[in-house]
Amino acid sequence: MPPTRVAVLAFEGISLFHLSVPGLVLGGDRHACGLPPYTLRYCAAVPGRVRGEHGVEIEAAGLEAMAQAEVVIVPSWRDPEAAAPAALTDALRQAHERGAQVVGLCLGAFVLGDAGLLDGRRATTHWGWRALFGRRFPRADFRPDVLYVDDGGIVTSAGTVAAIDCCLNLVRGRHGAAVANRVARLLVTPPHRQGGQAQFIEQPVPALASENRLPGVLEWARERLAEPLSLDTLAEAAHMSRRTFTRRFKEATGTTVAKWLAAERLARAQQLLETTALPIERIATEVGFGTALSLRQHFTTQLGTAPSAYRRAFCAGQGRAPKESARA
Template identity: 45%
Template structure:
């Protein structure tokens, strides 16, 4: 896959480095070619840094994926040349991604009309007001609408890029890169942007974290809330509060995401039989596995696996 990352005057080096960390590091095995493209060869970035862009915007038409990092200011119109590049990429069928305030560029290009999208929560209201044809989900970390993807802030941009890598090279490769980056591989787009945390370093928080880590290691376990509360030495209500603080939702929601991640890894590794995969991942049966895939990904397990194989074949 040829991947183009757009750069511009006033860009945040951190935002620019997010897709590069996922797609351009030497430990990657996917064989993707990535190019940083800009209207000028030398750019003034934030923090007083100067960035040399090796490719002009004219190189973008060769890309299968075009990534627009966070635009420098939501109150400032996006450069017309960048809008034109995004529109042209979409017309020829490329995947177009807007990270953080990069969603404003996609919306300005008309690529999000009639679609769901997200952006940084602080600018979600402005985004919705400016682009009423877009359905804004201010809670989501990222949203995958097929040919277009949008994400929330910096960390969510990393999640979005890892999700895109899973589409292109399979969940196994995405998880491997996530481990190299020392980030959690299981964060899905529906996880909320804002998660309230209990007092850091509390013994109860640590015990609940250990319980969740154990369940992540073996998601086939089916303990009750009461049993987990006893093991953590907290009340059932206290356990629920700690779990929501650490995961952004209920235990059942978190377990479904973890089990889905395990099922994807098993299927990607060649496991056969949905009943066996369901049991090993912690689902009650193949029917429950299919329901989780459709709820979270909008695909059946077989459709998802076919897409992974097709993407891997294209990337090779």
């Protein structure tokens, strides 16, 4: 199998973190993780030496690299108030039209918007620029409360570290949850973070890590998804009052217990559909949805597809369904 070609946009002054994220997830030797090979090329509107932040320079190809790539990534943008140049937006539109997956990480979503690729599509960006994004791209279906959105091969993410979440989701969509989990483990990061950007907007940080018992409780709940877990059950496991637990849970996850449990059960159902031949009725019981009808309803609402269709698409590690991270 030939390597999947990825074109990553570089520009003067780009953050080295944003520039490095696609390579961290997709680059290097990931054979042990089961990830097929990817080749990354950095490109720029003007080929040659591009100086990033702190004076670090890289050699970039021209935008013709986008015409040869299966995945095109805009990892950020220098000025969200300024429109991207026509040569760049034209290259992005052409890449999308020929079937490439086009990704805008963090402020890179503004470049996809300038290219008209977000019109009528779900999209997100860093919460700090949500008002500007809404004004500049009123035809986009803006989702300010999620970490990433994949809508028909046009992918956008929230800021900074959410870029890693988004790139891991690219792996999950192309090669399945098991491969994405192994890559995440290698990077020492969660394979899928529940909640959305709300958990990062002016949320208080506990003074002492020992004051927050939630990490243990969340793992405890994940091991018991088949059981009828309730707010009171989790609060009791955390040795907290219902009121205190509700507040701590919101601070830690950015969402409610009910939404968190639904997202965890859905993620577990996805894993079982990809890695086992269990009947859908059995999977619904195993993950705590109770009935196949309930499982199908959650799949349709959150993923826009049916469990059987998801299994056909993902058990072979190919295809991708429109996917959105859990909402806050």
